[in-house]
Amino acid sequence: TQANPFSKVDLKKVLNEVVSDLQIRIEETGADISCDSLPEIDADPTQMRMLFQNLLSNALKFRRPDVDPVIRIEADVFPSDTGSLADGRMQLRVSDNGIGFQNQYKDQIFKIFQRLHGRMEYEGTGVGLATVRKIVERHSGTLDADGRPGIGATFILDLPLKQSEFADLRETSIT
Numbered sequence: 001t002q003a004n005p006f007s008k009v010d011l012k013k014v015l016n017e018v019v020s021d022l023q024i025r026i027e028e029t030g031a032d033i034s035c036d037s038l039p040e041i042d043a044d045p046t047q048m049r050m051l052f053q054n055l056l057s058n059a060l061k062f063r064r065p066d067v068d069p070v071i072r073i074e075a076d077v078f079p080s081d082t083g084s085l086a087d088g089r090m091q092l093r094v095s096d097n098g099i100g101f102q103n104q105y106k107d108q109i110f111k112i113f114q115r116l117h118g119r120m121e122y123e124g125t126g127v128g129l130a131t132v133r134k135i136v137e138r139h140s141g142t143l144d145a146d147g148r149p150g151i152g153a154t155f156i157l158d159l160p161l162k163q164s165e166f167a168d169l170r171e172t173s174i175t
Contacts, residue, residue: 001140004044006163011038011048011092014057015073018052025060030068038075039090054128056125059096064150070097077161088161092112095154101147132157139163 012035019026019033026033026042033056056071063069072095080087090128132155 004046006042006044009041009043009048010043011043011075012038012083015052018056020055020062021111022056024045025057025119029060029063031060031063031071033071033073034157035073036075037078038073038092039161041090041159041161043139044135047138051131051132051135052159054132055064055094056093057100058128059094059153060151062096062098067097071095077087086162090161092157092159094157095152097152100149100153101145101149102149103145106147129148153158 015038023033041080059071060069072093074093074095076091077085078088078091079085080089133143136157136159139159140163141157143158144156146154146156
């Protein structure tokens with residue numbers, strides 16, 4: 001993707017826009033999406049939108065048959081080592097009650113074109129979570145996942161609230 005400069009991004013506003021974009025799919029699946037407050041962070045607004053779009057789309061796609069998806073978005077803010085909240089970090093968790101996955105495969109799901117399920121079972125290209133990984137890396141963050149087969153999955157993102165002055169120079173190509 002073409003990287004945009006970092007600016008203050010209201011993550012709750014971005015999430016609401018993505019939910020609005022996915023409204024038809026949310027209604028078709030009977031999904032319940034809930035979120036408490038989300039912080040503002042220094043970020044590329046377009047990439048934050050892509051991040052939420054991919055995470056929510058996956059949660060809607062990889063649902064259990066005959067079970068309405070329940071998706072929960074939560075965030076905690078932690079101060080820096082010096083105690084400053086302004087220079088702190090945010091942990092964002094996106095949890096669902098979908099099909100889950102075995103944790104031994106969690107590294108594979110973040111690689112481009114890697115899939116745990118066949119194309120006949122679930123549509124998609126295998127680039128969604130790879131895109132999320134690259135966005136998180138560009139934003140000096142980390143990404144992890146916790147899968148529970150038949151119970152659901154949680155994606156855990158750790159991102160700084162404030163970016164360094166050189167952060168805009170990082171590449172975002174997906175490889």
